[in-house]
Amino acid sequence: MPKSLRTLLPQKLQYQLAALFSLLFAVFILAYTTLTAGEQYATLRQTLQEQAISLTRGLAISSEQALATGEVWQLKTILSQASRFPGLEQIDLTDAQGVVLSSVHAADISPPLAIALDVPSRREETVIETQARGQAGANVQVWTPVGDESELGWIHTRFSLKVAESTRSDMYLNSLWLGLAASVLATFVFMLFLRHPIRKLQSASDFATRLDNLSGETMLADAGVADVDDLVAALNKASLRLQQQQQELRRTEAHFQSVVEGLSELVFETDAELRWTYLNRAWQDITLYTVEEGLGRPVLDFTPDDEKPRIAEAFKPLYKGEISFLLDRFRYIAKDGGTRHLEVFARARRNHDNVFIGYSGSIVDISARKATEDAMLAARVAAEHANQAKSDFLANMSHEIRTPMNAVIGMTELLMGTLLTPQQRQYMETAKQSADALMSIIDDVLDFSKIEAGHLVLEHIDFSLRRCVGNAVESLRERAESHGLVLECHVEDDIPDTLCGDPHRLRQILLNLIANAVKFTSAGKVRVDVSLDACGETDVSLCFLVADTGIGIPGDKLGMIFESFSQADTSTTRRFGGTGLGLAICKRLANAMGSNIWVDSEPGVGSNFFFTVRLDLSAGDISEPATARMLRTRPLRILLTEDNTVNQALATGLLERLGHRVVLAGDGAQCLQRLAEDRAFDVVLMDLQMPVMGGLAACERIREDERIFNLPHLPVIALTAHAMQSDKERCLAIGMDGYVSKPVTLNSLSAELIRVLQLQVLETKDMTEQSIENAKGTPLFDRAWMLQQIGGDESLMREVIGIFLGDFTDASQRLATAVARDDAAAVREAAHAVKGAIGNFGTGVAFEAALALETAGKNGENARFPELHTTLVRLLGELREILEREVASA
DSSP states (O other): OOHHHHTTSOSSHHHHHHHHHHHHHHHHHHHHHHHHHHHHHHHHHHHHHHHHHHHHHHHHHHHHHHHHHTOHHHHHHHHHHHTTSTTEEEEEEEOTTOBEEEEEEOTTSOOOOOSBOOOOSSSSOEEEEEOOBTTBOOEEEEEEEESSSSOOEEEEEEEEOHHHHHHHHHHHHHHHHHHHHHHHHHHHHHHHHHHHHHHHHHHHHHHHHTGGGTTTOOOOOOOSOHHHHHHHHHHHHHHHHHHHHHHHHHHHHHHHHHHHHHOSSEEEEEOTTSBEEEEOTHHHHHHSOOHHHHTTSBGGGGSOGGGHHHHHHHHHHHHHTSSSOEEEEEEEEOTTSOEEEEEEEEEEEEOTTOOEEEEEEEEEEOHHHHHHHHHHHHHHHHHHHHHHHHHHHHHHHHHHHHHHHHHHHHHHHHHHTSOOOHHHHHHHHHHHHHHHHHHHHHHHHHHHHHHHTTOOOOOOEEEEHHHHHHHHHHHTHHHHHHTTOEEEEEEOTTSOSEEEEOHHHHHHHHHHHHHHHHHTOSSSEEEEEEEEEEEOSSEEEEEEEEEEOSSOOOGGGGGGTTSTTOOSOHHHHHHHOOOSOHHHHHHHHHHHTTOOEEEEEETTTEEEEEEEEEEEEOOSOOOOOGGGSOOOOSOOEEEEEOSOHHHHHHHHHHHHHTTOEEEEESSHHHHHHHHHHOOOOSEEEEOSSOSSSOHHHHHHHHHHHHHHHTOOOOOEEEEESOOSHHHHHHHHHHTOOEEEESSOOHHHHHHHHHHHHTOOOOOHHHHHHHHHHHHTTSOSSOHHHHHHHTTTOHHHHHHHHHHHHHHHHHHHHHHHHHHHHTOHHHHHHHHHHHHHHHGGGOSSHHHHHHHHHHHHHHHTOGGGHHHHHHHHHHHHHHHHHHHHHHHHHO
């Protein structure tokens, strides 16, 4: 009920009930009367209408003979006699066209003025009921034709309905008085009946207001109304329960006082002037002052002078109400002059008007804990120093190991692209596998070290989920197939593809789990499934499964497989190899990404590794990254700053294979000298650790010269064996634009050049044309270059040429067959073999044509096969003729 309406009601309950009852009763009487009056009015109106019709019909019959004979004077007599009928206002006799022949009317009705009336259009009895308009009452008009067959005329009567309306009004008025009288009588009876319960209810209300002071008193439940008696009984119970609670409260207060006094923790209260008003016995134990010596004295009297400003500042937000409580540490001076370190918990005390009246809280002596914390802090600092020393050691070891590994892997990759005997190729593949395994171990150790040191940084970028999972699976497909395994992958269709997170760490977890599954499975298959665990408005939760049919894991070993340097069985390490870090890294990466990883396994049946990842949704569209294609761009002029001659040769070989031109500098000082003489370079590749001047110092000088002399920005990319995140951040902070970690690969180097210089990756067609254009002017057979590569041994050169010519027909036939079958994988393999063989004689146009065909096979660009193959066959024919002449001349 609206508040404005409630104010109109009486305040006492009995009067509100009486008013409500009277109102409802009156409404009922009025409603019933309205319904009854309406029904009686309808009945009376229907009766009057039927009488009017009956009278009119009788007049029509009586008038028929007189009207037929023309004796109009008889009609006047008949009509006059009928005019005395109750309610009749007017009688008209007309001819067939409505001309009034005779008319009579009631005494209080004025005579009609019309000499003609509008008769009904059809010759049949017609009844017209007219509602009240203005002062004229409602009436009923009846038209009855005179004569059944001949059209003699019409009898028209009009009857008033005032009698019915008057009857209805009288009923309304009588009902109103009856309802009023009945309401008054009913209200009186109602009040008389409820007098005793209402009084009892008032007594109960008074009783309830005095509950706090009744001390267990009760009242008699004799209202005669069950609800009121129940209320009285409930109040009696409340009175008794309140008495018990008060007694219990007094006991509790006494007990609480004894407990507080026995606490070793100081409990206090102060007034608004910050003077002690309550202190328990712990005050004396902590400060050595008696309670009496403390009460009434200012709190700050017991604090050192240099501590007082800090205490006042700390309590200010609590006093202002900006914080609800204060927890801080302060120093106090005990009675013996010693310093106590106290932890203070305090709240502001306020009265009912929210006026500040002091503080209350507790104080704990933490002097012993403070001494322990100081010792622990010293130990933590020492541990951090040790951890930093470990990080520095790992960084240095990373640099020292990656530097030679860069040469081993890079040169192995370059050498495998040349013409080798089957035995030599087997040796090189074994060396490459061993080098890759060693790098995997190094990467695992470094990753584990980053995670343990808390240096792991997760990216938050848009990526394609299916591409990320597919790349992880495809990179291990060859290894799985070499084990005779089927490698399957399925991503549910309802999972969005474009997500936001760290695709590199997600791929690392998948690679570790899939590699483990392949390693420990001798037959059967490995399956990767990705399903939707939950989907929100802004993110999704995905569940990844890597299942295998391998050796399985015993149940008692499941709890330890995710531990560092651990495998299910020590014999596993001897049989399968590995550091035991892979699953530990997976677990830590999963935890860092806010997910979990677990395993179900049965020995001899297989293992199911699960992990969940929550990733944000992204509205972006991720195009295929450049690293998925052959990363070739327009030729660049590059200043390579590297002191190690092996690394110089490796980087130069990789860059020249990509079609770039390279100028060497042996250290940072030589780099600056080259730039002072000629600054027309697209980019500088800079090693960090070099004699004379390191890469960071050289980069600083480059950026300083640009600021002083207003030179254009020259991109600088770090090329270093340092692999820690902090090393990358240091390079970028000093002004470098990019960072490539050794060992350097063809695609990692090219991808960073593309990212830093924002270059456009050339498609296969453009690569072919650009490569051939770049290779113009270079001989198909570079005799001097080949002799330099093999130490000037001409007999060895002719032996290599002979091997190439002997294998030429088979290699060409395999390539032609692959192109004819439109088999992309076979084209890629055959073109790669031809390219490796051609690379022994120089990297001219024939080498570039073979490389382009190999790339087309990798990308599945089958439509390019015929054109590229035709070009390569022509160049191979020319090369064969040159080599045959070389052998013949010997």
